[in-house]
Amino acid sequence: MDEYDVVVVGAGPAGSTAARFAAEKARVLLVDKHREIGSPKRCGEGLTLDAFRDLDIPLDKRFINKKIYGSVVYAPGGGKIEIRYDEPAGYIIERKIFDKFLAAEASRKGVRVLADAYATLNTVNGRIMGVRIRHQGEEREIKAKVVIAADGVESQIARQAGINTALNPRDIDSCFEYEMSDIKIEDPNMIHAYLGNKIAPGGYIWIFPKDDDRANVGVGVCGGERETAKYYLDRFIKSRPDLRGGSILEVNVGCIPVGASLKELVRDNLMVVGDAARQVNPVHAGGVHNAMLAGKLAGTTAAETIDSQDLGILKRYELGWNSSKGKQLERILRIRYFMRKLGDGDMDYLTRVWDGGDLIRVSEGDWGVALKKMAEHPRLLKLLKKFV
Ligand SMILES: Cc1cc2nc3c(=O)[nH]c(=O)nc-3n(C[C@H](O)[C@H](O)[C@H](O)COP(=O)(O)OP(=O)(O)OC[C@H]3O[C@@H](n4cnc5c(N)ncnc54)[C@H](O)[C@@H]3O)c2cc1C
Structure with missing residues (x-):
């Protein structure tokens, strides 16, 4: 022994x-x-x-694919929030x-x-x-x-x-991802996240660039949805001329406890x-x-x-x-529960009133400033107050 x-x-x-x-x-x-x-x-x-x-x-070249200067979050109606830094804020490893x-x-x-x-x-x-x-x-x-x-x-x-x-199935994100090459990435120095109840219910689609024309393109959806994560990802890719001709280098499936x-x-x-x-x-x-x-x-x-x-x-x-x-x-979890209740129109509204700083603060569990900016939307404010 x-x-x-x-x-x-x-x-x-x-x-x-x-x-x-x-x-x-x-x-x-x-x-x-x-x-x-x-x-x-x-x-x-x-x-x-x-x-x-x-x-x-160490920031070792052997496992760093790409320096990332920020993120762009897209609402279903086309609005977006951009968080951009002068220096690399993260990496795709x-x-x-x-x-x-x-x-x-x-x-x-x-x-x-x-x-x-x-x-x-x-x-x-x-x-x-x-x-x-x-x-x-x-x-x-x-x-x-x-x-x-x-x-x-x-x-x-x-x-x-x-x-x-x-774990309750609603508290598990079901994920599906392709590593794709020969695709067009609007800005390969940024990560891209697409929200929407039809696009990725309870989650989001991501494009995380590993190169100028190669990326992890994936989706996480709330467990318990009728359709599979693969269904939402394939449908998104088909709808996008910049992605649909790309090659698939790797397929990944997994779950995240959220x-x-x-x-x-x-x-x-x-x-x-x-x-x-x-x-x-x-x-x-x-x-x-x-x-x-x-x-x-x-x-x-x-x-x-x-x-x-x-x-x-x-x-x-x-x-x-x-x-x-x-x-x-725990504070961030309450934000998740709030976000799960949002309609597509609500997401569009939030991309109009929140800026990048608000989004970072919210994703770190600090909703104070964001809450103030929702003053003109009493229904959403009431909803948020139920969770925070
Ligand atoms: C599709 C997808 C995309 C994600 N994207 C990101 C991202 O971009 N950024 C991010 O920060 N996080 C991301 N995550 C989450 C991230 O991958 C995990 O949070 C992270 O890997 C957790 O690390 P861990 O060491 O706890 O577990 P893991 O990395 O899962 O490691 C657990 C290890 O335990 C081993 N193991 C399991 N059971 C046994 C056993 N009985 N005996 C011996 N070995 C065992 C497994 O082989 C595995 O190697 C993503 C997850 C998924 C599914």
């Missing part, structure tokens, strides 16, 4: 970051069920500059290389990384002893003092520990991070930055726990997250 202080299940951004920070004071194993870490990618690959700064990640880079960085800090290792929780008389892994046909038991569940949106590990992870984050992030000697804990921005559905922030906090807390041999310290991760970032995500 192998023995570690900490075993991390899932080598996505949350898991590799948690492992990297835990390794400062602990012996760490990081396992992933896929044969290749980072693949298949299920991502639009947009990441803000803040994420690189917060996690001290290559997740397959980025995720592998994060895992390699963890291994440089002393983490043992193992791909092609499917994990299940190992409990004995209700006590979490570690995990069992199936690696290349061989079953192994891994004993660990702390288990970190970073196993993404389909997380089983937290559920196996008894945490209630059930409802309330898990409140119970620690149970006994188990911690839950990233999509497994639904730490995603419910408005734009980006989750990589939060996954890494949570991974850092969880990993650092696990390291302190091992160092002090006091399991009680693990709860500091839950308290720390829930009292800061978790609170912000």
Whole structure:
């Protein structure tokens, strides 16, 4: 039997970051069920500059496809809001290389990384002893003092520990994406998002340029819709002369948990991070930055726990997250619920009264200024006040 202080299940951004920070004071194993870490990618690959700064990640050419100077959000009636910066505000990355880079960085800090290792929780008389892994046909038991569940949106590990992870289908965005080439992108230095109840109910269509003529073109729609995400994306592409002649280089399908984050992030000697804990921005559905922030906090807390041999310290991760970032995500969730009630005409109205700054503030959970600008629309104001 192998023995570690900490075993991390899932080598996505949350898991590799948690492992990297835990390794400062602990012996760490990081396992992933896929044969290749980072693949298949299920991502639009947009990441803000803040994420690189917060996690001290270099802007390495190997995983940066394109510098992004802002975003354009299009309402169904043709109105739009543009947020443009003089300097790059974000990047379209290559997740397959980025995720592998994060895992390699963890291994440089002393983490043992193992791909092609499917994990299940190992409990004995209700006590979490570690995990069992199936690696290349061989079953192994891994004993660990702390288990970190970073196993993404389909997380089983937290559920196996008894945490209630059930999700309402309305709180899951169902996504479909093509990486397309030989397309015309109006402004390849910007990301583009298209809203509308007919275009993408409860979500949006995105064009995230990876090159001047190549982009991730995808859609997220609210779970429980009659039509599939693929239906909405194909229909959009067909309607657009700039896209419909393009080639398809890759097809991605996936889900994003956009409802309330898990409140119970620690149970006994188990911690839950990233999509497994639904730490995603419910408005734009980006989750990589939060996954890494949570991974850092969880990993650092696990390291302190091992160092002090006091399991009680693990709860500091839950308290720390829930009292800061978790609170912000709760405010953003209310904005999502408000947006889900908007008609197409309401979206058109908002693109007339809000500017780029308002949109950023709203997507970060701060609706004060935006609310004031809606003073001349009593019905919408009343609706917003119901949620915020
Ligand atoms: C179509 C789509 C587009 C998106 N676009 C963006 C975007 O542009 N920007 C953004 O910030 N976010 C985006 N997201 C969200 C983002 O991809 C996730 O929030 C992010 O990957 C979460 O990181 P994570 O480490 O928590 O989980 P994941 O990246 O999902 O990693 C979980 C890992 O756990 C492994 N695993 C699962 N179960 C087991 C097991 N039992 N044993 C071993 N390993 C296991 C998996 O193989 C996987 O590697 C998008 C999501 C989708 C689906």
